[in-house]
Amino acid sequence: MEKLFVVKVGGAVLEDENTLNDFLQRFADLNENKILIHGGGRSATQLSTRLGIETKMVDGRRITDEDTITIVTMVYGGLINKKTVAILQSKGCNALGLTGADMNLVTAIKRPVKDIDYGFVGDVVKVDNTAISLLVRSGFVPVIAPLTHDKKGQLLNTNADTMASSIATAMVNQFDVSLVYCFEKAGVLSDPENELSVISELNKNDYQQYLASGTIHSGMIPKLDNSFNALGLGVKNVIITNANSLNTKNGTHLSL
Amino acid sequence: MEKLFVVKVGGAVLEDENTLNDFLQRFADLNENKILIHGGGRSATQLSTRLGIETKMVDGRRITDEDTITIVTMVYGGLINKKTVAILQSKGCNALGLTGADMNLVTAIKRPVKDIDYGFVGDVVKVDNTAISLLVRSGFVPVIAPLTHDKKGQLLNTNADTMASSIATAMVNQFDVSLVYCFEKAGVLSDPENELSVISELNKNDYQQYLASGTIHSGMIPKLDNSFNALGLGVKNVIITNANSLNTKNGTHLSL
Numbered sequence: 001m002e003k004l005f006v007v008k009v010g011g012a013v014l015e016d017e018n019t020l021n022d023f024l025q026r027f028a029d030l031n032e033n034k035i036l037i038h039g040g041g042r043s044a045t046q047l048s049t050r051l052g053i054e055t056k057m058v059d060g061r062r063i064t065d066e067d068t069i070t071i072v073t074m075v076y077g078g079l080i081n082k083k084t085v086a087i088l089q090s091k092g093c094n095a096l097g098l099t100g101a102d103m104n105l106v107t108a109i110k111r112p113v114k115d116i117d118y119g120f121v122g123d124v125v126k127v128d129n130t131a132i133s134l135l136v137r138s139g140f141v142p143v144i145a146p147l148t149h150d151k152k153g154q155l156l157n158t159n160a161d162t163m164a165s166s167i168a169t170a171m172v173n174q175f176d177v178s179l180v181y182c183f184e185k186a187g188v189l190s191d192p193e194n195e196l197s198v199i200s201e202l203n204k205n206d207y208q209q210y211l212a213s214g215t216i217h218s219g220m221i222p223k224l225d226n227s228f229n230a231l232g233l234g235v236k237n238v239i240i241t242n243a244n245s246l247n248t249k250n251g252t253h254l255s256l
Numbered sequence: 257m258e259k260l261f262v263v264k265v266g267g268a269v270l271e272d273e274n275t276l277n278d279f280l281q282r283f284a285d286l287n288e289n290k291i292l293i294h295g296g297g298r299s300a301t302q303l304s305t306r307l308g309i310e311t312k313m314v315d316g317r318r319i320t321d322e323d324t325i326t327i328v329t330m331v332y333g334g335l336i337n338k339k340t341v342a343i344l345q346s347k348g349c350n351a352l353g354l355t356g357a358d359m360n361l362v363t364a365i366k367r368p369v370k371d372i373d374y375g376f377v378g379d380v381v382k383v384d385n386t387a388i389s390l391l392v393r394s395g396f397v398p399v400i401a402p403l404t405h406d407k408k409g410q411l412l413n414t415n416a417d418t419m420a421s422s423i424a425t426a427m428v429n430q431f432d433v434s435l436v437y438c439f440e441k442a443g444v445l446s447d448p449e450n451e452l453s454v455i456s457e458l459n460k461n462d463y464q465q466y467l468a469s470g471t472i473h474s475g476m477i478p479k480l481d482n483s484f485n486a487l488g489l490g491v492k493n494v495i496i497t498n499a500n501s502l503n504t505k506n507g508t509h510l511s512l
Binding site: 047050051070073074075076077078079081082083085086087089090094095096097098099101102103104131134138140147149151152153154155 | 303306307326329330331332333334335337338339341342343345346350351352353354355357358359360390394396403405407408409410411
């Protein structure tokens with residue numbers, strides 16, 4: 001089967017023009033079928049502040065009221081997505097920017113209210129792998145913002161890590177899929193204070209032990225849960241690495 | 257040849273939720289190959305005001321400084337484009353939202369500074385009809401925001417009427433193209449104060465006379481110049497009509 005790289009970029013990488021440009025050069029140079037998924041939470045928070053709208057987070061997840069879905073639609077679907085596409089086009093990479101609503105790529109349901117009302121937050125229901133395949137096989141590079149829709153006209157805010165693992169797992173019958181999470185750290189660290197302490201190989205058993213000892217905690221947990229889930233569903237490789245290390249052997253390589 | 261409708265919607269239609277919804281229902285019901293191009297200037301002005309950024313217009317054209325290109329990228333490329341796509345998807349229309357940067361659809365050059373520096377405003381250089389054809393023939397409905405790029409990484413603000421006529425004329429070798437401008441008025445009026453005074457048929461000779469008498473003036477002139485230009489370049493029909501009259505015989509029908 002042909003290879004497909006599903007690359008997620010987030011965090012501080014999107015905030016600094018030079019870092020983003022270097023990353024996008026590496027991504028453009030990756031000579032395989034590929035899809036880019038981006039976050040953008042920090043920019044959304046900045047715009048909210050400028051507009052005098054309070055940002056509410058619970059366990060690292062953004063409470064998405066009506067004003068906030070408007071802001072993330074502008075920031076994720078517009079600003080970050082289109083700037084990324086324009087930069088990739090300048091590097092000869094034939095990108096097109098999409099959300100889950102475009103081509104009905106990713107449908108979701110509004111998260112049911114239990115203890116917390118997350119507002120317009122979407123949990124992924126279905127990824128349309130046919131439309132994504134058509135684009136990829138036609139030589140285009142989808143750049144996907146973390147927005148989904150409910151098929152009833154409502155856009156929903158969806159976690160970009162989850163979006164990436166959902167898309168990666170939806171493609172496993174058509175491609176040999178690698179999922180690469182790129183961010184500002186060197187990988188999964190055994191000492192969060194030491195960038196040299198990268199765990200280069202991490203299997204599910206070791207992961208449980210790191211969890212029990214508290215070595216791996218907070219924001220890394222959902223990313224790793226998504227990753228092991230993707231491996232279980234047929235994704236061939238999952239790598240968590242620095243944005244500067246895309247297309248190198250660096251970072252943390254996961255296995256079941 | 258197969259038919260293709262290139263529909264432009266702008267002005268007050270985009271501002272009112274019910275009017276927009278009715279228009280998008282009519283557009284979804286149009287049972288032909290189709291492309292939608294939208295404006296969004298009023299929303300961009302509103303966001304600029306909320307952010308304390310002054311809006312400068314010269315002859316109805318927006319001076320697009322660095323803050324303003326950020327705003328129009330968020331509003332045109334994000335908010336209006338993605339909301340429109342989500343609504344169309346809810347009506348069973350398989351839309352995808354794009355700018356001229358996506359798939360390298362529309363390249364432009366930054367308008368040279370003569371008397372006025374328009375800033376990041378793009379004049380269309382080339383439309384990639386191959387990519388648009390691929391989407392349309394695959395059953396997708398492109399929804400295009402009035403943003404282009406210079407292929408060097410810079411997004412540019414481009415007049416939506418011009419974007420529509422450029423795209424329409426680029427498709428004439430592959431499709432039998434109709435270009436429909438939809439807005440809040442009933443068509444080209446012989447008396448601007450009277451919505452019943454629609455000029456139902458307008459040829460180029462009559463247009464010159466209406467221009468000379470001052471009956472047709474200001475914002476209608478570039479729209480009509482674009483329209484007659486498109487007819488000259490092989491577009492079969494150009495219609496200027498109310499958003500509620502899409503897919504009816506109403507409005508102003510142009511001929512050379």
